[in-house]
Amino acid sequence: MVTIYDIAQKTGFSAPTVSKVLNGTGSISEATRQQILSAAREMDYKPNMSARSLITKKSYLIGIIFEDSLMRRGFEHPLFGGVLNVFRQEMEKEGYDLIFLSNTSTNSAQTYLDRCRYRNVDAVVVINPQDKQDEILQIAAAGIPCISTNEIIEGVPLVITQNEQAGYVAGEHFVKNGHKNLGFIAGGASNYSRASTERLAGFRKALKDNGIILEESCVYRCKTWFRDEAKLGMKELLTARPDITGVFVSNDNMAAGAAECCEEMGLSIPNDISIIGFDDETLSSFMNPPLTTFRQDREQIAKTAVQMLLDMLKGNDVEECVRVPSVFVPRKSVKKLN
Amino acid sequence: MVTIYDIAQKTGFSAPTVSKVLNGTGSISEATRQQILSAAREMDYKPNMSARSLITKKSYLIGIIFEDSLMRRGFEHPLFGGVLNVFRQEMEKEGYDLIFLSNTSTNSAQTYLDRCRYRNVDAVVVINPQDKQDEILQIAAAGIPCISTNEIIEGVPLVITQNEQAGYVAGEHFVKNGHKNLGFIAGGASNYSRASTERLAGFRKALKDNGIILEESCVYRCKTWFRDEAKLGMKELLTARPDITGVFVSNDNMAAGAAECCEEMGLSIPNDISIIGFDDETLSSFMNPPLTTFRQDREQIAKTAVQMLLDMLKGNDVEECVRVPSVFVPRKSVKKLN
């Protein structure tokens, strides 16, 4: 391993001078600059980040909190895998590397903040919803820039889909197609989730604006985001309210569960029941019929998060919350009535 | 930030003694051990990895090479996203953290080896196929333990699916169901890929063992792993060989393309054409009819890779190549003839 001392020795300058040239700091004569630079190139010098980080307290490391205990889809989750991917690309362009913040540390219970300190990360991104909100607050409180791309955590800047607007569009779409008796199946995590709450609010508002009141008996709140629970929910909903003709389901995976329920009940989609999902998973276009759904804009979410985090890294204040529009993907799971 | 000097000062011992206690090295009296440990706990001491790494040359960091330029599925790839996820969990249990090795470094062209040195990684895992085999060889040549979970790189230990065996099972399945005229659509990357080669070899052998010769006109070799090219390939195959009744396609995504082709040609699956895919993507069970396919065992692949890497980290030799069986998932896309 070649160090700045090797370069100093070879060129006859001192280590600090070499350091300044390599970092572009201080004032250095052009001649020595060139000499040192070419020596560095020739010797194939590579900086040692540990040493640099030790003294500058800057690591060019972004800690990723990716803990998918609630959705259980890992990196394959249609939104979070995509967000992580784009986030990574954009951050690397800026010279930052991504490191996973471990939450399964064997050696004693370590908090996320402990891990941040251990690895000296410059900033943190929280990719998916999870239950350790208190630990994330610790990070923010410690002054480490931190951003969330989904979970709403008071005091942590957030980039998230315009859920309410999407809910409104879903409601409008049903109404436009002549549906009056509608249902809603919400996803959740131990309790009913925020994203679902927002989608429901928009949905309800769209109906209300069209003179339709969404009754409580038409809303089923799941405690998970799993297909099976949605299937069950659909059954309850349709049994309690056989008048329902269309249901907005909180994600495609759950919509698939709802569709399964319909099939078992001998109901045809969209002839008997219309369905709108959320997330535009790959499977959605393969469902029979292809599922009408919404696509969350992972690109935009990730890029916005990167910009904001970069801003925070510079010490600037950023907005508390940026909302990113989703894209409505109409397919064939909603029937036009009359 | 509390350092070992703070602990030394508080307890009256020296920094080296504190260090030894914290690391469990050297011989220390039980009394001082307890004193120092409790002081550390009380002061909420956290080691600084940069400092430790600088001197020990060990970072407890595993570099991930995840560069999905060929499949373009990012973390959502049914195999690689899953492998990374399990690999991460297992590695973290062992006290290692995962860091992405950047390949888009803005500041001058850096090789993966440069990035390894920069970040001081202890070992490297290559998750998906990519074209920078030479750079990966550099890593191995530099003595950094390195393992691949898919790409075959001479000299780099490999954990990979038993592709040939899977191909054999696919061939047998067709034959058992009375198929005699079979086709094969291979996936590839710029050139025809190794995984496909292996699957083809097994497929061909199964047919041969049953007295059937797979002619070259029944094999279509794609240059990508994309759906569209498979769709095109299916068209060519079926046009050139209208006698074909069953096709083995290199992945499910491509199988979906092949199915699309059939639909456009007015051919029904499985009545006119039977199809077997590979990967068991979520979409596969939603296809119409549900696709018969193979599931690669991400869990087993990742866990094996971790064990081997751990072994290499200890300085042990490991096997050159470990093959993991895949699971055959029969569904409804293969017709039983006569």
Next chain:
DNA sequence: CTGAAAGCGCTTACAG
């Protein structure tokens, strides 16, 4: 069993 000394590779005041 414990500690004084040196050093990992680098950067930051500071002096000239």
Next chain:
DNA sequence: CTGAAAGCGCTTACAG
């Protein structure tokens, strides 16, 4: 414009 000195937080011989 350049360099001597000090130090980041830690560990490793080595001596006692």
